[in-house]
Amino acid sequence: MRIPPITITLTVQGGTGGDGCASFRRVSHIPFGGPDGGAGGEGGDVVVTARQEVEKLPKLGPGLIIAGLGRNGGSQGRTGKKGTTIELKVPVGTKIITGSEEGGHKKELHLKTANQSAIVAQGGRGGRGNLLFKSSTNQEPLLSEAGEEGELVQMKLERKEYVDIAIIGAPNSGKSSLLAALSSGNPRIAPYPFTTRTLEKGTIDTNLTQILIAEYPSYASPTEKGEPKDILCSTNTPAICIAVIDCGKRDIPEQLRLIDAQIQDSGWGANKNTLFLRVLNRGDNKEQANAYVQEDDPGEVTSTKSFFWTQGDFSEADIIRQELIKIAGELPTERQEATDDNQSHSANRPRGIPFRITREGNQIHIIDKGFERIAKLADMNDGRIAAQLWKELTKAGITKAIKKTGIKSGDMIVLGGKQLTWE
Ligand SMILES: Nc1nc2c(ncn2[C@@H]2O[C@H](COP(=O)(O)OP(=O)(O)O)[C@@H](O)[C@H]2O)c(=O)[nH]1
Numbered sequence: 001m002r003i004p005p006i007t008i009t010l011t012v013q014g015g016t017g018g019d020g021c022a023s024f025r026r027v028s029h030i031p032f033g034g035p036d037g038g039a040g041g042e043g044g045d046v047v048v049t050a051r052q053e054v055e056k057l058p059k060l061g062p063g064l065i066i067a068g069l070g071r072n073g074g075s076q077g078r079t080g081k082k083g084t085t086i087e088l089k090v091p092v093g094t095k096i097i098t099g100s101e102e103g104g105h106k107k108e109l110h111l112k113t114a115n116q117s118a119i120v121a122q123g124g125r126g127g128r129g130n131l132l133f134k135s136s137t138n139q140e141p142l143l144s145e146a147g148e149e150g151e152l153v154q155m156k157l158e159r160k161e162y163v164d165i166a167i168i169g170a171p172n173s174g175k176s177s178l179l180a181a182l183s184s185g186n187p188r189i190a191p192y193p194f195t196t197r198t199l200e201k202g203t204i205d206t207n208l209t210q211i212l213i214a215e216y217p218s219y220a221s222p223t224e225k226g227e228p229k230d231i232l233c234s235t236n237t238p239a240i241c242i243a244v245i246d247c248g249k250r251d252i253p254e255q256l257r258l259i260d261a262q263i264q265d266s267g268w269g270a271n272k273n274t275l276f277l278r279v280l281n282r283g284d285n286k287e288q289a290n291a292y293v294q295e296d297d298p299g300e301v302t303s304t305k306s307f308f309w310t311q312g313d314f315s316e317a318d319i320i321r322q323e324l325i326k327i328a329g330e331l332p333t334e335r336q337e338a339t340d341d342n343q344s345h346s347a348n349r350p351r352g353i354p355f356r357i358t359r360e361g362n363q364i365h366i367i368d369k370g371f372e373r374i375a376k377l378a379d380m381n382d383g384r385i386a387a388q389l390w391k392e393l394t395k396a397g398i399t400k401a402i403k404k405t406g407i408k409s410g411d412m413i414v415l416g417g418k419q420l421t422w423e
């Protein structure tokens with residue numbers, strides 16, 4: 001078995017919101033009806049959903065994927081329709097990583113269950129219609145607002161199978177036997193090494209929860225580079241890692257070296273939330289085996305607890321299982337974090353960012369997302385529209401800030417691609 005491609009990188013963007021409408025009521029017996037321009041619809045979102053039937057990540061990217069545009073608002077107060085949402089279907093266990101570490105916006109979300117879904121790029125808000133610009137001092141609003149651009153997000157999808165408890169160890173040490181004893185798993189158990197070539201999974205079911213436990217294929221040598229290493233990296237960092245050590249006649253230091261290599265390669269050792277446990281299998285002389293393991297621990301396997309276990313001993317297996325259930329319930333697992341997160345992965349859209357004024361020669365730039373959207377739809381050649389826009393800019397304190405720049409008559413004001421001359 002070859003592990004299918006485990007990551008794709010792509011850029012996605014929510015749809016732009018629809019423009020608001022500027023219109024007035026037309027009724028035969030009322031000569032000047034009030035404003036009735038409706039708001040634009042929201043742009044569509046880009047959503048990632050985990051589906052049971054999907055096995056591979058979609059073949060997409062590196063291009064840009066954009067969700068549908070929101071429709072423009074209409075007269076008679078009609079709001080535009082929301083843009084079409086794009087849904088990317090991915091395998092259960094996919095991890096979504098958005099943003100970058102540098103920007104401090106890096107976010108991760110693991111889709112662990114079927115139908116779990118996350119909005120990765122939100123559509124832009126629809127622009128306001130002139131109806132919403134009506135005020136006690138402006139009964140004939142001529143302004144409306146263009147739709148907002150959707151969120152632009154860089155994202156990486158990583159196919160990661162979800163595991164709560166990992167079982168690792170040297171070949172033939174009894175990992176499969178332990179998995180079968182503890183869980184619903186039904187792996188092949190055989191008296192020769194490397195029986196397990198894939199991730200062998202099982203569940204421990206309680207009334208409250210289901211714990212996912214898996215056995216990873218063993219390393220042949222501490223410098224393993226093949227499939228066992230790929231499989232090790234194909235899952236998340238488990239909450240608990242059990243290292244099985246065969247305390248029969250086998251060479252324990254060699255087993256510990258293999259285990260150590262697995263922990264190093266997986267990177268789990270770096271996660272302070274992962275708890276490392278040891279199961280000492282086939283222990284004829286348990287005291288001696290335990291002492292030996294403690295002394296020769298090469299460092300990484302700094303287990304907090306060792307359990308003795310022998311295949312066929314149901315009471316020992318039961319003790320281990322109860323302990324795992326107890327520990328799993330207490331650990332701050334990734335799974336709990338995911339439920340705390342309300343599934344919406346979207347970076348919160350900036351709202352209420354203060355305006356900025358910059359100057360380049362005789363050009364004064366007004367930088368303000370909201371006013372740029374209003375200016376975009378405003379016909380500056382219409383004196384009444386320009387006057388209403390100035391009034392709004394004054395209300396927001398922007399004209400005052402412009403005066404402070406020492407503006408002179410004849411200087412240019414630039415806003416949302418439109419230019420105005422300062423009189
Ligand atoms: N005698 C004895 N044999 C065991 C014990 N645990 C596992 N085995 C045997 O060891 C062999 C390898 O076990 P398996 O679970 O497949 O090991 P894995 O390769 O680590 O998954 C099988 O024949 C098991 O029946 C044990 O506690 N005592």
Ligand SMILES: [Mg+2]
Pocket residue numbers: 175176177187188195196215
């Ligand atoms: Mg096995």
